[in-house]
Amino acid sequence: MPKALSTIIRIAKYTLSDEVRQKSLVVMFVICALFIFLIRGCYQGNYMVNGQVLDAGTVIRIVSKITFHVIAAGAMILTALLSMRVFRRDRDYGMQSCILSKPIARWQYVAGKILGLWALSSIFMFILHSIIFIIASINLKVVMPEYLIASLLCCFNLLFVVIAVLLLSLLMPDIIAFLCVIGIGVVSFVADGIFVLSHSQMAQAMVRQPGMQSELTWWQVAYYLWPKLSGTQQFASSFIGSEGPHEFGSIYSLINVLIYVFILVSLLFLRFRNEDII
Amino acid sequence: MSTTNPHFMPGPYFIDIRGRGTYIFYMIELYAVTKRYGSLVAVDNVSFCVKKGEYFALLGPNGAGKTTIVKMLLDFTKPSSGNLSVNGLPSTHAASRIAVGYLAENYHIPPYLSGWQYLQRCAELLEISRTDAIDHCRRIVELIGMRGREYSKVNTYSKGMIQRFGLGAVLIGNPKLLILDEPTAGLDPIGIREIRQLLESLKDQGMTIFLNSHLLSEVEKICDNAAIISSGRLLVKDTISALVKDGDTLEDVFVRFVKG
Numbered sequence: 001m002p003k004a005l006s007t008i009i010r011i012a013k014y015t016l017s018d019e020v021r022q023k024s025l026v027v028m029f030v031i032c033a034l035f036i037f038l039i040r041g042c043y044q045g046n047y048m049v050n051g052q053v054l055d056a057g058t059v060i061r062i063v064s065k066i067t068f069h070v071i072a073a074g075a076m077i078l079t080a081l082l083s084m085r086v087f088r089r090d091r092d093y094g095m096q097s098c099i100l101s102k103p104i105a106r107w108q109y110v111a112g113k114i115l116g117l118w119a120l121s122s123i124f125m126f127i128l129h130s131i132i133f134i135i136a137s138i139n140l141k142v143v144m145p146e147y148l149i150a151s152l153l154c155c156f157n158l159l160f161v162v163i164a165v166l167l168l169s170l171l172m173p174d175i176i177a178f179l180c181v182i183g184i185g186v187v188s189f190v191a192d193g194i195f196v197l198s199h200s201q202m203a204q205a206m207v208r209q210p211g212m213q214s215e216l217t218w219w220q221v222a223y224y225l226w227p228k229l230s231g232t233q234q235f236a237s238s239f240i241g242s243e244g245p246h247e248f249g250s251i252y253s254l255i256n257v258l259i260y261v262f263i264l265v266s267l268l269f270l271r272f273r274n275e276d277i278i
Numbered sequence: 279m280s281t282t283n284p285h286f287m288p289g290p291y292f293i294d295i296r297g298r299g300t301y302i303f304y305m306i307e308l309y310a311v312t313k314r315y316g317s318l319v320a321v322d323n324v325s326f327c328v329k330k331g332e333y334f335a336l337l338g339p340n341g342a343g344k345t346t347i348v349k350m351l352l353d354f355t356k357p358s359s360g361n362l363s364v365n366g367l368p369s370t371h372a373a374s375r376i377a378v379g380y381l382a383e384n385y386h387i388p389p390y391l392s393g394w395q396y397l398q399r400c401a402e403l404l405e406i407s408r409t410d411a412i413d414h415c416r417r418i419v420e421l422i423g424m425r426g427r428e429y430s431k432v433n434t435y436s437k438g439m440i441q442r443f444g445l446g447a448v449l450i451g452n453p454k455l456l457i458l459d460e461p462t463a464g465l466d467p468i469g470i471r472e473i474r475q476l477l478e479s480l481k482d483q484g485m486t487i488f489l490n491s492h493l494l495s496e497v498e499k500i501c502d503n504a505a506i507i508s509s510g511r512l513l514v515k516d517t518i519s520a521l522v523k524d525g526d527t528l529e530d531v532f533v534r535f536v537k538g
Contacts, residue, residue, distance in 0.1 A: 097380070
């Protein structure tokens, strides 16, 4: 293994083990796992829509999807919480100066931090998703391997959150960095909701006027350029159940997030290169 | 009285001795180094060199710019102008920190680790294999006199004990250059004497030491050369014996230079 890579993996390992030592993380994980276990009751209820009883397959698909989205969104919040104090804690505990006084480049240190946080938050989310997968497999005799694939796809959202929070925490107070990234996520979800509503048949019928042409407005441009965290989650969840993915529109969200990851990680490396180590 | 390498040029500084490989003559070189924080000049056009195997002390009152120089040597902060080299390489190269140990002022160790875990981490970061790291750490624990306490959590240690583990961590990997920023801070007189004896014992191994300290009596006992800086400016650099003469102490010399 190249030396640079082994150093990155070692720093990632330390980051992961340092975070796991925090009792708050363990408590949060246990609460989340218990909450997920409670959800299993939702699979067994009888649901009626417009007077018709939903069949078991539809119930499983819908409940699984809702749970999938709740876990993925919750994991993003947790990831932002974990990431926001990482640099400060390393500084306060002397680990930053300890690591960087050794023949380790700054980019290796940052890459190790990103990798460690990303691995931890992805494992956290994957375990919670796996609980749903196991409940569905054992209790309902429905095996949904695509559920785990969807979970892995959602990990790119977590990577975005880790890098964005780390970058912003170098530029502003930690809590503001956390709120900014959560804000980006909320705007993404709200914008996607509005977009879906505005493209519904009812909305189209209400706003359609004779002679009106479809134009690309500034807010549409902003909508497409905004980090598409919600879109990536939708794209991932489209694997669950019998729905067939995936025209270009849905894959665009994933590409959008990956481009943002690339830009932000470059900015993070550049910013940290000039950071004074205390 | 200050001495600088007149041939200082940015780049690697190796001297090939009759084709027998490379030899670094100066472990540390600073040439016309200036560091500004806005309008404040923390280090002002400082130049000096530290030879291999030398015990060098950088002295100065609080806020003189000593720690800033240390940070620039380790690339923790960039100089506004000038060049620095460590181990024959520009200080901006990560490779310049190979075989360099750094003990920070007010040393910190993550409180959730034990001293042993911390030493092992430091060894692993230097790419020392697991078995070698265990041997190394055992030897270090003996050396710093912390046997029996190495598995306790750091949050149960006193400041002096943390400082000892810090010094232990610095010695892992047999460094050729030690950069020590107030190594005796927080230690009791016995601890100070032990650290001094430890540093003296390292002299035989050909180690170079760059020491930032306020304890002038200790510096006088162990260092070969010293530089005094004040308000970021280098006032003097010479051997201790040349600085201290006619019944003076280093403290007298220090006060005389700093007060002008």
